[in-house]
Amino acid sequence: MTRLVLASKSAARAAMLRQAGLAVDLTPADIDERALDEALAREGRDPAAIARALGEAKALAVSRAHPEAVVIGADQTLALGPRRFSKPVDLQAARANLLALRGRTHHLHSGVALARGGTILFSAVASAAMTMRPFSDAFLDAYLAGAGERLLSSVGCYQLEAEGIQLFERIEGDYFTILGMPLLPLLAALRTLGIAAT
Template sequence: MLASASATRRLMLENAGLEVHAEAAAVDEEEVKHSCKAAGMKVEEVAEALAELKAQKIARRYPGTYVIGADQMLECGGAWFDKPVGRDGARDQLRRLSGKTHRLVSAAVVFHNGARVWHTTDHATLTMRPLGEDFLERYLDAVGEKAHGSVGGYQLEGLGAQLFTNVTGDFFTILGLPLLPLLGFLRGRGVVLA
């Protein structure tokens, strides 16, 4: 069970051979992030806390099921970024990331029978090239609403690759789920064939 409405995470798991049932966990992410920031937590801790809350909430309804919660945070120069709201929000975020290096932190937490049984956190470092205004508008025209679907306003697996000069880290982590360690855990539990 995936405690997420993310089509990308669901597709990653399905492409890896898992039968996935997904259900969004109603978590007030904005409030959690605000509280975590006030407490001085690092982005890794926040991503893990959000993933845990999501998994825990859905796990209550599905005893005996392995429930995966996941979350991703983007940090650039000490600032945290969320999914942009609308084209103007995507444009603003891409301008702020233009010419800079940022980190994407992805966390996954698994609950089973009401208990947290596993977690992992990974990060990737991405350097965005300086973006001109004309390019930025053409890019936003081409990707449309997809620019609002991910933190940072890009999808590296598509036209978003045009935005970067360097990427270091696991591709699945960039997409929002540390998939390989998760699959290793699930194989160890017999959920996925070894």
């Protein structure tokens, strides 16, 4: 049986894979994501291409250390028009990000890749259009107080599977893409490779 490794410490991505019936080990990739993200942006890559490239970089890094395994790498980018967002460093930064997104439509891009022995076997990217409602400052303050530091693990400062859903008025895109990984294309690739049941 092929060993599957997720090149991440993301609880949401691990749960998604396990709930789909996959046994997966977690081994975070030792790469400087922010530096790579910025380098790719300077090359002129768009946010969707950056998400895909980050997923590939994570998968490659871990697959070199575990060449016998099939490694899943995934990452997300968030863009509001030409402005790209990063994970907030603190709750004040999270508040500023949510104020910038309030009442507007942003795009969330999730990239995923499979690698074995330092070679990419598959990669894909999917996107979702996310429209936040014009929530009040009081709602925002209560949301930040309730959700707290867990928001710092999300580039969008929201957790759609929890109370973050209340920030939105419209969402166009796949639920799994929003949670951090385009799961259906990934499962199809695993079936094609003979790793998941057909």
